[in-house]
Amino acid sequence: MKIADFRSDTVTRPTQAMREVMSAADVGDDVYEDDPTVNELQNVAANLTGKECALFTASGTMSNAIAMKVHANPGDQVLMDEESHSMVYEVGLPATIAQVLTRQFHSVNGVPDTATIAAWLHAETLHTPRTSLVILENTHNRAGGTVIPLGVCKEVYETAKMDGAAVHLDGARIFNASVASGKTVRQYADYADSITFCLSKGLGCPVGSVLCGSSGFITRARRVRKMLGGGMRQAGILAAAGLYALKNNVSRLADDHRRAKLLAGAFLDTATIKPVVVNPETNMVYFNTNLPAQEVCSHLAENHNVLCNPTALHTLRMVTHLDIDDEAIEMAISALRAVCK
């Protein structure tokens, strides 16, 4: 029985071809920087993003934690979106691990207001903390997988630089942003001091993210990664999946975006369920539902083999990915029609 799993693009399982390159990977002890496959992945990532160096990390959350700890001292102010992953889903790590003061800006469809950021950037005085970091998220998950336009990234970067603050880009899904916008990952990375992207989401790997930045930043990042318990040994087995994904799984993200549009587009005229973003740019579809979203998700799972998660009382999220084909989209559309009558 087919199960259509829309809970996240993290649910993909490695394909046979990916498993084969993983099992054949040349490996060494990466804490000694001896793993040739990890080194190759880091070089490829640094080239892709136009940064001097890169570091393989266990997850996007770990990359964001490292970036905060390297760019900011305890007590510094870090500006981030009130709905960002770092703010909402990282178990309070800005406060606990990075020990920073967060100031959260509001964005419209995931796009921040540069004037607010400019107003909140300040140097250390007798009274105020230094603002050392601005974090952007592109694509923006909770805003519906929206793309922050390159022009806004540039504006935020230039604003931050005027006050000596760093910019970290949580580009967990920057390849989705790139495929949707036609801009290169490097163009987005040009307006950030550090960028992380996830291999374990739309790119279909079982594990891993890559954090990229200057050579000085990565030297410090490597120590923080070790401190967080993220020094891995024969990690080339995982890095091989990343290299495979960067070669084979990027351009196909356009299929995920096409399917997300199909899914949202099927409910434009339905009174009981409405897409929050009518024409999603990437691979996320959020629906507002008349029935409680938890109830809708339970019915979909129990009676229709369609899995998704509520994100608020009357909102649920469906994410397209490598393991969602056209048949799964049809399953989801007819199941939502049956449940949200």
Ligand SMILES: Cc1ncc(COP(=O)(O)O)c(C=O)c1O
């Ligand atoms: C925008 C964003 N950043 C970071 C992360 C964290 O990634 P991980 O699950 O690898 O820790 C996620 C995960 O969904 C995310 O959506």
